[in-house]
Amino acid sequence: MVKIFDRERIFRLLTYKGILLKFKSLGFIRVFSDNIAEALDISSSLVRKDFGIFGISGSQKGGYHIDRILEKINEILGTGDLQKVIIIGVGRIGEALIRYKGFENDGIKIVAGFETDHRKINPQAEIPIYPVEELRDYVRKNSIKIAIMAVPEMVSQHTYELLREAGIKGILNFTPTSIKSSEGIVVNHVNIEHELANLIYFVNLENRKDEDTISNNQ
Amino acid sequence: MVKIFDRERIFRLLTYKGILLKFKSLGFIRVFSDNIAEALDISSSLVRKDFGIFGISGSQKGGYHIDRILEKINEILGTGDLQKVIIIGVGRIGEALIRYKGFENDGIKIVAGFETDHRKINPQAEIPIYPVEELRDYVRKNSIKIAIMAVPEMVSQHTYELLREAGIKGILNFTPTSIKSSEGIVVNHVNIEHELANLIYFVNLENRKDEDTISNNQ
C-alpha cells in the first residue's frame, strides 16, 4: 500500500530536508515545529500536519529528532539507491548541469550526456558524452529512468519522442515548450524566462503600489 | 488602481502567452478557450475565468483574437520597456544564463555580470563582467531592479545582503539556500535539485503502483 502525496507537499518535504540539514550543521539535535515554520515562513500547524501525514512523530515536549525526520524523508523520497540521470543536449545549460556538483547530497548522479553535434562527443570524459544514436541502447543497458532535456526549443518535441521511445520515465524539461506528458511519463518544467518574467511582474507591482492598490484573488 | 494577481495566475498567463505565440506562428488569428485548455491540459472554464479576470474579452462565437490577448498580456506584465537584469556569480550556471538567448522575446536583457574571481573580470566583453565591488554603483547608475543570483551556496546569504544594500528589488535565486525575503524585496527560487528529486519521487511512484495504491490528499 503506497501513499501518493501531491507535488506541493513533496516540494515542502524537500525544503524541510534542506532546513533540517542546516539546523543539524549548527549543532542542533532536535527541532520544534515553530523553528521550521519560522525559517520557512509558513504556519507551524502546516509543519505538524505534514509530519503527521508523512508518519513523522515527535515527543510531547521535546519536539522532533532531526535525524529521525531525515531518515523518514529519505524513506519517502526513495533516496537510498543512487539515481542515475542522463542529460540530452550538451549546450551551455546542459554543460553547466553536467559539471554541477551538489546533486550527490540528494543521491542523484548525472552519468552521461547525449548530443547531435559530433564535435562535442567524448566517450572518454569523466561524464561521457555520446551521440544521440546511442541513447536507446544506453538507457536500456543501464536502466535509466530520468533524463534532463536541455536541447534547443526547435527540437524539443522530437527529443521528447526520442526519450519516450528509449524508455525514459521522467523528464526535467529546460525547454520553453510545454510538453504534454502522456503514457506514464512524468514531465516537469523549469522555465527560467517565466520565473524571471514573474519576478519582474511582482517587482513592478511594488512600484505601482504608490497608487492605490486592490487585491484580487477571487 | 492596480490589481494584484497571484503567482499561479501570472505563471498561467505566461504559459498562455507561449501557447498563443505558437498558435500564431501556425497561422491562426483566433482561438477558442477549448483550444488553449486542451493544449495546456486544464479546463476551458479556467481559461475563460482567467481571461475574464484579466479583462480579456472575446466574441460570442468567434473566440478570442490572439493579437488582442497578447497585447493585453503584455500590458499586464508591464512588458514594453526593456527589463535590464544583472547576474551575480559567473560560474557555470551564471555563464550559461549570460549566453542564453531567448530572454529577448520577453523584453528581458542581461546587461552585466559580477564576480569575485578576478580572472573572470572582463569589462570589455559584449556582456561585461565587473568585480562585485562595483555592484552598488552600477545598480544605481543604471537603475537595475532585478538580479539573478548564481553564486556558491556558501556565500548566498552574504550575497543577498550585497544585493539588498545595492538597492536590488527582485532576486531570482539559483542557490539551494532559501532566503527569507524582506523589506519589499521579492525573491523567487529555482531549485534544480528539488525539481529533480520531485521528479524521481513521482517516477518511482509509478513503479510502486504495481502494489495497490492509495491516494492521500487530505
Next chain:
DNA sequence: ATAACAGTGTTATAATAATAACATCAAATT
C-alpha cells in the same frame, strides 16, 4: 425571419489547502 448552434461570461458547486484552535499529555517545577 426563424431556428439551431456554438461559443463566451458568470454563477454555483466541489475539491483542495492552509490556518487557527484546542484537547492531550510528557516533562519540568514547586
Next chain:
DNA sequence: AATTTGATGTTATTATTATAACACTGTTAT
C-alpha cells in the same frame, strides 16, 4: 505529589482554487 508548562497531534474553520453547469447572445443555416 500536585501543578504548571509547552509542545505535539488532531479537529474545526476558513480561504482558495478549479471545475462544472448554464444562461446568454452573436452568428450561421435554412
